[in-house]
Amino acid sequence: MILVTGGTGFVGAHLLYQLTINEEKIRAVYRTESSLxxxxxxxSYYTKSTKGTFAKIEWVQADITSVPDMIPVFEGVTRVYHCAALVSFDPKAYIDMRKVNIHGTAIIVNLAIDAKVDKLCFVSSIAAVGDSLHGEVVTEENEWNxxxxxxxxxxxxxxxxxxxWRASQEGIDVIVVNPGVILGPGFWDTGSGKMFSQVYNGFKFYTEGVTGFVGVKDVIRAMxxxxxxxxxxxxxxxxSENKSFKEIFFSIADALHVKKPSIKVKPWQTAIFWRLDKMRSFLTRTAPLITKHSARSAHEETKYSSEKLKKDTAFEFETIEEVIKETSSFFP
Structure with missing residues (x-):
């Protein structure tokens, strides 16, 4: 039995579809009916028999931060794909992120150890990789600062x-993957999917910060x-490739056949905007549109290397241009 946490999230949903192809027994955790x-x-992007494919999964309603909820979930489980996470740049969400991302993972690890699962794959992020030193390309060897x-x-x-890593010390084989910004169809109102929606709706601004990008199908295939x-x-x-946000936005605009963003935003402008938005967020008690960290990351230039994966598995990535074109073909 394969267990997938975060099955109703972006990576989890795409992973579940690929797992159903192999006719393996799959169990997935969800929180609310609406998320399904x-x-x-x-x-629906991959098959016309959505109902039949969906029925291959044993869905269990549970909260990964609740031990009583999660104990029965691990019955008969031999492998775990831990995809569940709370993603936010909002400082107000920090406590909740610690609860879900750290405490929730500790529960998954403890139950995996108790169940003596064979292997656990954890979906982390390049955000958790060490910083670039002197502008060098970041690898798995960079130490967390x-x-x-x-x-x-x-x-x-x-x-x-x-x-x-504690699980690996307790006899569980583990794999940690650190994807860059993941691009792919679905979830158009959150994460990277929002970039497609914004560009389609006439978003005018861009920055020239550089980071790593990868297609969701490549993430699943590698896992x-x-x-x-x-x-x-x-x-x-x-x-797959290190690209500037300008390049990504322009490629999305071309693929969607809409006008490209035309206004370059400079660091000092985002510095002003996030401060103003912080005040707006405080007064209206709504989530910020941009934060200090998201503003800074929009201008940083950090490049990442996947040479270790290529060397160990002979893995070949799709180009980001191919990923954007395919993703755009599914855009509603």
Whole structure:
């Protein structure tokens, strides 16, 4: 039995579809009935028999931060894909992120140890990889810097990784993947999907910050390959290409056949805007549109290497141009 946490999230939904192809027994955790509709939507991109494919999954309603909820979930489980996470740049969400990302992962690890599962794959993030030194390309060897200006999400994912490595010390084979910004169809109102929606709706602004990008299908393929292979107790950066946000926005605009963003935003402008938005957020008691950390990341230039994955598995990534074109073909 394969267990997938975060099955109603972006990565989890795409992973579940691929797992159903192999006719394996699958159990997935969900929180609310409404979240299941997003999974059905993702399945509809790949198959006309959405109902039949969806029925191959044993869905269990549970909260990963609740031990009583999660104990029965692990019955008969031999492999775990831990995809569940809370993602936010909002400082107000830090406590909740620690609860879900660190405490929730600790519970998953403890129950995996008790159940003596064979292998656990954890979906982390490049946010939890060490900083670039002197502008060099970041690899898995870069050490986490506790003194750097890490944001709450990065801290919580690093803390979650520490829990996963604890599992490796308790006899569980583990794989940690650190994807870059993941692009793919579905979830158009959150995460990277929101970039497609914004560009389609005439978003005018862009920055020239650089980071790593990867297609969701490549993330899933790498996870499955690493779980099915002999690899264990290793972490892998998953990045197809390092691109600027300008390049990504322009490529999305071309693929959607809409006007490209035309206004370059400079660092001093985002510095002003996040401060103004912080005041607006406080007065209206709504989530910020931009934070200090998201403003800074929009201008940073950090490049990542996936050479370790390519060397260990002969893995080949789709180009980001191909990913954007395919993703855009599903845009509603």
């Amino acid at each position: 509709e997003k999974v059905r939507n993702v399945f 506790k003194n750097s200006k890490n944001h709450g999400y990065a801290i919580s994912k690093y803390g979650a990784e520490m829990e996963v 499955q390959q690493l779980m099915d292979g002999p690899h264990k107790n290793e972490r892998y950066i998953l990045v």
